[in-house]
Amino acid sequence: MLELLRKYRSPLLVVFLIIFALLVYSSRLRKQPETTLFEKTILQLASPLQRGFDFSTARLGDIWSHYLWLVDAREENDRLLHENRRLRTRLDQVREFQLENRRLRTLLKLRRQLPLPTLAARVVAEDATSLFQTVIIDRGLDDGLREGLAVVAPEGVVGRIIRCSPRQSRVLLITDASSAIAVLVQRSRARAVGRGRGATLTLDFALAQEDIVTGDRIITSGNGGIFPKGLTIGTVSLAEVNTLDLFQTVVVKPAVNFSRLEEVLVLLDQSS
Structure with a gap:
């Protein structure tokens, strides 16, 4: 043309x-x-x-x-889209505040039930390597923390502090292979040692004659000096007895979902 x-x-x-x-x-x-x-x-x-x-x-x-009308309509449409995005962002923020407030209220309820003074902390990072299962919290030496202190969440036991810097601490999860905790079967009072196996735990030294079944709740026994007695570890997902073995095979699913862990409580010394 x-x-x-x-x-x-x-x-x-x-x-x-x-x-x-x-x-x-x-x-x-x-x-x-x-x-x-x-x-x-x-x-x-x-x-x-x-x-x-x-x-x-x-x-x-x-x-x-008609062109002028289209220009005005487009400008109005752009304005409405911008306002819609702003309101959606604000709504997401309000929802996040509500969820965080709910989690913190649950944490406060747990704090009142524990026998020791506690310090709230946020999980700020997860271990990027496959050597250890750990998380980083935003509290450290400056907040009165030290190695060996127990860390818990509303659902149950998280782990213990293995390293501290002035403002952060590394927490070894109970599912790590180097983690071992003295535990009790809440129903039958059978004793064993909960050892980390990656995504789960196993009960070492659970005698074959002990009464342990699937669904039993596992709690801390209080022995060892790190975790107070009665804290939730998890639930038995497998219990097998071989008549030729001295110990039975017991697998425990941890109560805490570590992939969604955001806030925790650190159990302090009585003198803290």
Whole structure:
């Protein structure tokens, strides 16, 4: 189309000027009270052009008005989209505050039930290596923490602090292979040692004659001097007895979902 306009630019310009001249001339003739035959002929020739011009002008006016309306509508739509995003962000923030407040209330309830003074902390990082199962909390030596202190969550035992810096501490999870905790089967009072096995724990030294079944709740026994008695470890997910073995095989699913751990309590010394 553009190539065609460039090719016939001069003839089209001449035609346009002729049409424009006829329109101007016919407009002047309409204002005169009397016209000659030649002038009437000009008026007849120019009338279709005048009607087309008037239609085109009106049409252009409609198109322009519609364009302005579209511009206003687009601006209003952009404004509404921006407001919608702002409100969604605000709603997400309010929901997050509500969820955090609920978790903190649960943590406060646990704090009142524990026999030792505690310090609340946030989980700020997880161990990026496969050597140890640990998390980092945002409290350290400056807050009175030290290695060996127990860490718990509302669901149960998390682990113990194995390293402290002034403002952070590393917590060894109970599911780590180097973790061992003296435990009790809450129902039958059978004793054993809970040892980490990655995603679960096993009960070492659980005698074959002990009454342990699937679904039993495992708690801390209080022996060892780190964890107070009665804290939840998890639930027995497998209990098998081989008559030829001295000990039975017991697998425990931890009560705490470590992948969703956000806030914890550190159990302090009685003198803290």
